[in-house]
Amino acid sequence: MNVTPQMLTVEQVAQLLGVSTRTVTRKIHDGDIRAVNVGRKRAARPSWRIPATEAEQLMGDYHQPEPVAHHLRPTGIPQRRAPRGPNRFPVTKAN
Helix, strand or coil: CCCCCCEEEHHHHHHHHCCCHHHHHHHHHHCCCCCEECCCCCCCCCCEEEEHHHHHHHHHHCCCCCCCCCCECCCCCECCCCCCCCCCCCCCCCC
């Protein structure tokens, strides 16, 4: 029998959605995600719990993007790094 928990932690929801815990917490504070603070009211770091039904709805909204190789040009040729150091700006002598 597969038992799904009724409430999920911020870390569990972030892992399900493929986003950071900061993103989930920010969306809780913005009101985009319904959550319950099960910790103390004035705690420095509240303990949020998100209903499993809310997480299921969010999974439909978020999708995992395809990984993009930012270090490659569209042709697949690696980009050349800019020179560093004191000679990075070539000096041309005018005659």
